[in-house]
Amino acid sequence: MASEVIVDKIAKEIAGDITWSDFPGKSMRKWREIFGVTQLVISKRMGISSSVLSDYEKGRRTPGSGFVKKFVRTLLEIDRERGYVIVKELARGQKLPPSALLDMREFPQKVLLKEVVEAVKGIVLYGSEKLDKQIYGYTVLDSIAAIESMTGQEFLSIMGLTTERVLVFTNVGTGRSPMVAVRVSFLKPGAVVVHGPKAVDPLAVKLAESDGIPFILSQVPDVQSLLNGLRGLLRKKENQ
Amino acid sequence: MASEVIVDKIAKEIAGDITWSDFPGKSMRKWREIFGVTQLVISKRMGISSSVLSDYEKGRRTPGSGFVKKFVRTLLEIDRERGYVIVKELARGQKLPPSALLDMREFPQKVLLKEVVEAVKGIVLYGSEKLDKQIYGYTVLDSIAAIESMTGQEFLSIMGLTTERVLVFTNVGTGRSPMVAVRVSFLKPGAVVVHGPKAVDPLAVKLAESDGIPFILSQVPDVQSLLNGLRGLLRKKENQ
DNA sequence: CTAGTATTTCGACTATTATCGAAACCTATT
DNA sequence: AATAGGTTTCGATAATAGTCGAAATACTAG
Incomplete structure (x- = not known):
């Protein structure tokens, strides 16, 4: 399809x-x-x-x-x-969405970061003072596929229209490489969410901190729930 | 700017x-x-x-x-x-438009190929029976810059939304490499216009023929007139 | 040239937009 | 708490979109 x-x-x-x-x-x-x-x-x-x-x-x-x-x-x-x-x-x-791209949406109106955190059942590892930040969309990436198959170019092009969005990585080991990727490509998402790691690499948090990007660990059981949570938020905003 | x-x-x-x-x-x-x-x-x-x-x-x-x-x-x-x-x-x-991209527009309504031919003062080298083809936009490329600097990726991305458009190459030597480029990248524009060559390479015509892509030689004096001609057509369609 | 489609034209009516301006309501800031 | 900038609310009116249906045309494949 x-x-x-x-x-x-x-x-x-x-x-x-x-x-x-x-x-x-x-x-x-x-x-x-x-x-x-x-x-x-x-x-x-x-x-x-x-x-x-x-x-x-x-x-x-x-x-x-x-x-x-x-x-x-x-x-x-x-x-x-x-x-x-x-x-x-x-x-x-069009540029095809790399297979690593699981979902990408724009919110019809601004959404507060804290709402996104809630939607993904997240724990804030850094940036709890920025939860009132405005967010305009989200992008969900499979981090394994992303690292394997995506070029830097594609990585950039994956951000939708605004960078005031949340980048969500699934399939994460320790959270380190996603943050490194964010670091090297000079894109600055509004926040980064990781899903999957048992233990988060302290270096990842450190990187987030020094870039000033809120860093969130999602605790939903699986990727599908993650996608559903975000879709749910989107729908809520549409009808609100 | x-x-x-x-x-x-x-x-x-x-x-x-x-x-x-x-x-x-x-x-x-x-x-x-x-x-x-x-x-x-x-x-x-x-x-x-x-x-x-x-x-x-x-x-x-x-x-x-x-x-x-x-x-x-x-x-x-x-x-x-x-x-x-x-x-x-x-x-x-966004993907930046490569410097080779001189102009790219969508017509507000369909335009017949013959009108484009007229706008660029073109001679039809192949495809005179397809002059009633519908065209929805145009893309103008500097062929030297294009060949030097563009990757295949970019080449593909340069076509706007529809491929039912005219690809115009300026700064053309014999017309051979543009047609080769069109050949290898599997994009099929509605027609190809070349501007610049004194003599057109017969092979270029042959390639156009075998791809079934109308091939036109523009005879306006310089690139500026070429761009103006196309803009003129666009404007005419807008107010018509 | 003729059926048969597809498109255009147009008068008519209703529902909505496009717009104003004034008053009420929020936040911050002094 | 008073000033000020920004936003919301709302009644009112003119303009225009949204829509129909029937008749007139245009187009196309026999």
Whole structure:
């Protein structure tokens, strides 16, 4: 299956292209054509009359952001049923998420670090005074795979739009190499969470300290719970 | 200066994030905070009352796509005056456009290949029967710089969202290496335009032929005219 | 040229956005 | 506790999106 991360990214790019365009309607048509869908088909899906789409495409009026969202969602839905043929095509130009990348999300609004700590059942090993820091997203990496397969380049590109996010490493031995990695690549995440180690290497804590990056040990039983915890927080913020 | 291409890309990403969000207002607030601007400041810039922004951020109503665009544009404008401090920060996560990248744009609507040919005063060396092909954007590369400095990775990443675009090479000797490059990296642009060569290598044409990619020789006097021609087409489409 | 699709056009109505301005409400800071 | 900057709330109004449906066109494959 096309990774959800990628589909999401493409969705945003399309939505952005439409919204940023001087002529949203033209861009909508462009995307509709790229996905090879007729006005009739998509309008039926969206539960509206096809003339509505025509009116937009011809610029009689401009769509609201809600409409754009629904439109893009529908395009992607249709494509999913066709086996994501177009998404796959579009994804080719994108950098693929390295297999080490388990999840990557943006929060719809700021989240406090302490909330993330809670979501991952974390113990704060350094930075307890910074728990009110704002966080805008998270990235979850499999540290073994990351170290083996990722180049420095990829490592950088993995951070989403903002660096005000939490970097979560799973599959961690002692926590040392993740912190070293963070050190050498000069990216400064808002916080680092490690999952897995029985005992945390004191040097890791020291590194975090000297970089001023809060360092958290997650205590959930397994990776799936970790991902679920974060997703849960995301969903909560979406509906809050 | 931060390259226009990058700023544009970031603009789209932000617009996409807002539009795609379940709570556009929350996302707007997030971005406003990331850019470190108060409601008062930005609303004054936009020529509206600050309560309008508050209403959005609190979800009293959801913004139209026009509003989102204006909002993002204003954020970026403010940041530009501050020396693009935030954009630079955001761009760090992005892949930088290699210096070989002279321009890269998306058309707001489909454009026929023949129109592009006209815009670059091109002679069709192969593919005259495909002039009605649809094109959605263009990428202009300095071929010398490209060959010297770009890795295969970068080469791939240079194509925008769709590959239904024209790849334009400037500074071309015989047209051979650009086509070889296109050959080896498995990207298939909608057409290739070369600018510069006195005489075109027959092998280049042959390669284009066997890949089925229209191959065009531009006859404008210099690179600037080439870029202008393409920009002109873009603008025309925007206002058409 | 003819069916049959797909798209465009347009008048009409309702629901929402776009916008203001004034007053109330928060924090910090003096 | 008084000042001040920032934010929220809310009633009000004009403008516009959101939507339909039917008729007019355009396009395409026989």
